[in-house]
Amino acid sequence: MGIFNTTARNLFVCLSAFSILATSAVAARPASPQPRQQSTGSYEQKKREANDIAVSIVVSGISCTCARFAEDIRNVVNDLSPDGVRVLPVIGVGGLQNLKDVLFLKNMDMAVVDEDNMRLLKKTDPALYANIEQHVQYITKLYNSEFQVLARNDIKSYDDLRGKNVNFNLKNSQTEVTADTVFNSLNIPVQRSYYDNDEALKRLISGEISAMIILTGAPQVTLASVKKEDGLHFLPLDQESLPNHDLRELFSNYLPAELTHDTYPKLIPEGTTVPTVANRALLVAYTWPENSVRYNRVAKFVDAFFSKIDQFNSRSRHPKWREVNLAAEMPGWTRFKPAADWLATHRNQPVASTSDGAPDQSAELKSAFERFLQSYASSSGRKTLSGPEREQLFARFVKYLAETKAEQAAR
Structure with a gap:
């Protein structure tokens, strides 16, 4: 046994020594050369390429329609190649603040604002904003933002809100700005609160506030997400529901609009509508010096966006795209030159989005709409229509044609 153990021990020592020597030999052997990773560019080059294609768009809160529009634009326009365009949505506050942000903040190229913002800023500080149209100009009208007042069922009209607690959304938001204009015009004083939409809805359902306002x-x-069982409804804003108020000034600044069963099937019965007013949402740009790097970058975005307007007709996009008309003129605003140049070059091509099969504003459609207006004038006795009335009728006309086309396809 002893001899065996001694022999085994000696064998183990020898094997261990051999293992150490073998390991040392391997370690001493020169390593075979590894293939070098080829660099695709320097850090500074990549940094430059990333910045060369990026443009920013300031939008309101993430639940705002403008944020969804910015996402749709990003999904359609984005091209991350060195010669492409990359859209970077930036969450802002909304309304007047978005316009101030694109005017004052560094490196902000564009924003979604409302049509009345420029007029209101000029009214607030005529000296500071005297030449604002030289610094911020509109690219296109996007969609109509409806003024939506959701109230508890015991509130039947705006007059019932007198002295009650009403949520005006966040301070300096577009909702707060427009709600201030509307309630001052109606001369209805209320107790104002400034909760975000989710918090306001919770307090509205609990009865802590009587109504909440959203402009989008x-x-x-x-x-x-609101259900009829929550005990809430939309308040109508028209002459019939407010017979003791003069609404002429209000309707001279805003579009007549309506909320429908299609938009809120859980709150608005089928076949009925809720009249209200609307503001136009605009895509605007800061006017960088012409032919500067940033100016050319935004110009490239305009070309990519306008050239792909037909790609926003998918059902996966927001339904409000059917209201987009690239050629629509905005009184009081100046068109951004690259946008005006693109429209001039493509004047014979369709310039409206065609969501869900709706027709665009081609010459044939315009001709049909003019015939429709003549028929409307004859039946209603109205010989002339204001710009907002024509725009509202055109929206209804396009919607009617789209629904008719869909019905025919379903047969």
Whole structure:
């Protein structure tokens, strides 16, 4: 046994020594050369390429229709190649603040604002904003933002809100700005609160506040979740529901609009509508010095966006795209030159989005709409229509044609 153990021990020592020597030999052997990773460019080059294609768009809160529009634009326009365009949405506050942000913040190229913002800023500080149209100009009209007031069922009209607690959304938001204009015009004083939409809805359902206001393109995601069982409804804003108020000034500044069963099927019965007013949402740009790097970058975006306007007709995009008309003129605003140049070059091509099969504003459609207006004038006795009335009728006309086309396809 002893001899065996000694022999085994000696064998183990020898094997261990051999293992150490073998390991040392391997370690001493020169390593075979590894293939070097080829660099695709320097850090500075990549940094430059990333910045060369990026443009920013300031939008309101993430639940706002403008944020969804910016996402749709990003998904259609984005091209991350060195010669492409990359859209970077930036979450802002909304309304007047978005316009101030694109005017004052560094490196902000564009923003979604409302049509009345420029007029209101000029009214607020005529000296500071005297030449604002030289610094911020509109690219295109996007969609109509409906003024939506959701109230408890015991509130039947705006007059019933007198002295009650009403949520005006966040301070300096577009909702707050427009709501201030509307309630001052109606001369209805209320107790104002400034909660975000989700918090306001919770307090509205609990009875802590009597109404909440949202100005955005319908349907708004927070309101779309409301059920009839929550005891809430939309307040109408028209002469019939407010017979003791003069609404002429209000309707001279805003579009007549309506909320429908299609937009809020859980709140608005089929076959009925809720009249209200609307503001136009615009895509605007800061006017960098012409032919500067940033100016040319935004110009490239305009060309990519306008050239792909037909790609926003998918059902996966927001339904408000059918209201987009690239050629629509905005009184009081100046068109951004690259946008005006693109429209001049493509004047014979369709310039409206065609969501869900709706026709565009081609010459044939315009001709049909003019015939429709003549028929409307004859039946209603109205010989002339204001710009907002024509725009509202055109929206209804396009919607009617789209529905008719869909019905025919379903047969």
